[in-house]
Amino acid sequence: MLLLRRARVPAALLPPDLPRGAVDPLEPAVLCDVGLAGNEIVSVTPSSSAAAPAATAEIDAAGALVFPGFVDAHVHLDKTHTWHRAPNRTGTFWEAITSLANDKDNWTEADLLRRAGFALRTAYAHGTRVIRTHLDTGLPWSEVSHATMARLRAEWRGRIELQTIPLCGGADFVSDTGRKIADLAVRYGASALGGFLQMNPDLPAQIDGLLRLAQERGLGIDLHVDENDNPQAECLRLVAEGILRNGFTLPAVCGHCCSLAVQPRDRARSTIDLVKAAGLGIVSLPLCNVYLQDRRSAGTVFPRTPLWRGLTLVHDLLDAGVPVACASDNVRDAFYAFGDYDAAEVLVQSVRLAHLDVRLDAAVGAVTRTAADLVGLPTYGRVAPGSPAHLVVFGVQRFSELLSRPGSPRRIVNADGFAPAPLPDYAELQDR
Numbered sequence: 001m002l003l004l005r006r007a008r009v010p011a012a013l014l015p016p017d018l019p020r021g022a023v024d025p026l027e028p029a030v031l032c033d034v035g036l037a038g039n040e041i042v043s044v045t046p047s048s049s050a051a052a053p054a055a056t057a058e059i060d061a062a063g064a065l066v067f068p069g070f071v072d073a074h075v076h077l078d079k080t081h082t083w084h085r086a087p088n089r090t091g092t093f094w095e096a097i098t099s100l101a102n103d104k105d106n107w108t109e110a111d112l113l114r115r116a117g118f119a120l121r122t123a124y125a126h127g128t129r130v131i132r133t134h135l136d137t138g139l140p141w142s143e144v145s146h147a148t149m150a151r152l153r154a155e156w157r158g159r160i161e162l163q164t165i166p167l168c169g170g171a172d173f174v175s176d177t178g179r180k181i182a183d184l185a186v187r188y189g190a191s192a193l194g195g196f197l198q199m200n201p202d203l204p205a206q207i208d209g210l211l212r213l214a215q216e217r218g219l220g221i222d223l224h225v226d227e228n229d230n231p232q233a234e235c236l237r238l239v240a241e242g243i244l245r246n247g248f249t250l251p252a253v254c255g256h257c258c259s260l261a262v263q264p265r266d267r268a269r270s271t272i273d274l275v276k277a278a279g280l281g282i283v284s285l286p287l288c289n290v291y292l293q294d295r296r297s298a299g300t301v302f303p304r305t306p307l308w309r310g311l312t313l314v315h316d317l318l319d320a321g322v323p324v325a326c327a328s329d330n331v332r333d334a335f336y337a338f339g340d341y342d343a344a345e346v347l348v349q350s351v352r353l354a355h356l357d358v359r360l361d362a363a364v365g366a367v368t369r370t371a372a373d374l375v376g377l378p379t380y381g382r383v384a385p386g387s388p389a390h391l392v393v394f395g396v397q398r399f400s401e402l403l404s405r406p407g408s409p410r411r412i413v414n415a416d417g418f419a420p421a422p423l424p425d426y427a428e429l430q431d432r
C-alpha cells in the first residue's frame with residue numbers, strides 16, 4: 001500500500017464520518033493521510049491521528065492541495081479541436097451550428113481518433129478520470145462517431161471512463177428516427193439518451209417520446225436546453241413536467257438552462273421547484289456560456305458590449321437542493337474557441353463567474369462529487385475508501401493559491417506512485 005501523507009483534501013470530498021475540526025469556509029480542506037492499493041483508495045485518516053495504517057511506500061505531500069480525479073460531465077469530443085477549419089467569426093450560437101455542420105464531412109475515424117485522442121490525453125494530464133461526451137447523431141452518418149468513441153472507451157479503460165450520449169433534435173423523438181438513434185447509441189455503449197430541445201408546440205410529446213425510449217432501455221437522459229437569453233425558452237420546465245407526468249425515475253440531467261436567469265423571479269422559482277420535484281440534476285457550462293451568450297454585432301445594437309454572463313441560476317438551484325455540476329462543454333471549436341479539458345480551470349472560472357467563493361466547500365463538488373453522481377459513478381470524485389486510486393496533487397497548499405493560479409502545476413498519483421501524464425503538444429494537430 002502506498003500512503004500519501006499530509007494531503008490537504010477538500011472537506012466535502014472526504015468520507016462524511018471522518019473526524020475533523022471546524023472547517024474554514026475560505027479554506028475548506030482537511031490534512032489527511034490517504035492509503036492507495038491496487039485500483040482503490042483503501043484508507044483515509046486525519047494526519048493528526050496516530051491511526052494511519054502501515055504502508056510499504058510513502059509520499060509526503062507536505063500539505064499540498066489534493067483532489068480526486070476530476071469528472072467532466074459534459075463535453076463534445078466529436079467537435080473538439082476543429083477551430084482551425086471551422087471557426088466562428090461572429091462568436092454567435094447560430095454561426096457555431098452552421099460552421100460545424102459544414103465540417104461534419106471531415107469526421108472520419110482517423111480524424112476523430114486524432115482530435116478526441118488528443119483531448120483525452122490532455123484531460124488525463126490535467127487530472128480528469130471521467131468524461132461524458134455528447135455526440136451529434138443523425139442517420140446514418142454518425143455511426144463512425146459512436147464506433148470511434150467506443151474504441152477510445154476500450155483503449156482508455158482504467159485511466160478515463162468515457163461515456164457517450166447521442167445528441168439529436170427533439171423532433172426525432174416523435175418519429176421512428178428516435179428509436180433508431182437510441183438503438184445505434186446503445187449498440188456502441190451509450191450511458192444515457194440525449195437531445196437538443198427547442199420550444200415548439202410538440203415539445204411535450206417529444207419529451208414523452210424521449211422518456212419512453214429511455215425507459216424501455218433502462219437509461220437516463222442528458223439534455224441540452226435553453227442555451228439562450230429568451231425568457232420564453234422554458235424547455236427545462238417542460239422536461240421537469242414531463243418527468244413528473246411520466247413517473248420517470250431514471251437519472252435525468254439538463255445542461256445550460258441559461259434562460260432561467262432572465263425569467264420573471266416567481267416563474268424561475270416555480271421552475272426550480274419543479275426541477276427539484278423531478279429529481280433533475282443541472283450541468284452548468286460557464287466558460288461556453290460566457291463566450292456565446294449576449295454576443296452583440298458591430299453596428300446593430302448599442303451597447304455592443306455583453307451585459308450578462310449567460311449562467312443559469314446556480315446559487316438558487318443549490319439553495320433549493322438541486323445538484324449542480326460544472327463542465328467544460330466545447331473545447332477549441334465554433335461553440336467555444338478556447339478551453340483545454342482542464343477541470344481545475346472550469347472550477348476556478350466557475351467560482352469566479354458565479355461567485356461560488358461564498359460556498360467554496362460545496363463548489364468543489366461541481367467537477368468532482370456532484371458531477372460523478374450526475375453521470376452515475378458515485379464512487380468517483382471523492383477521496384474515500386472504495387474510490388479510484390487516482391489523485392491530483394497540486395503545487396499549491398491553499399484554495400486562495402489555486403483560485404489565483406488556474407494553471408497550477410499538478411502531478412497524478414496512483415497506487416504505484418507518481419504517474420507520468422505529459423500534456424500533448426499542439427503540433428500533433430497540425431495538418432501535415
Ligand SMILES: [Zn+2]
Nearest residue numbers: 074134224329
Ligand atoms: Zn454541450
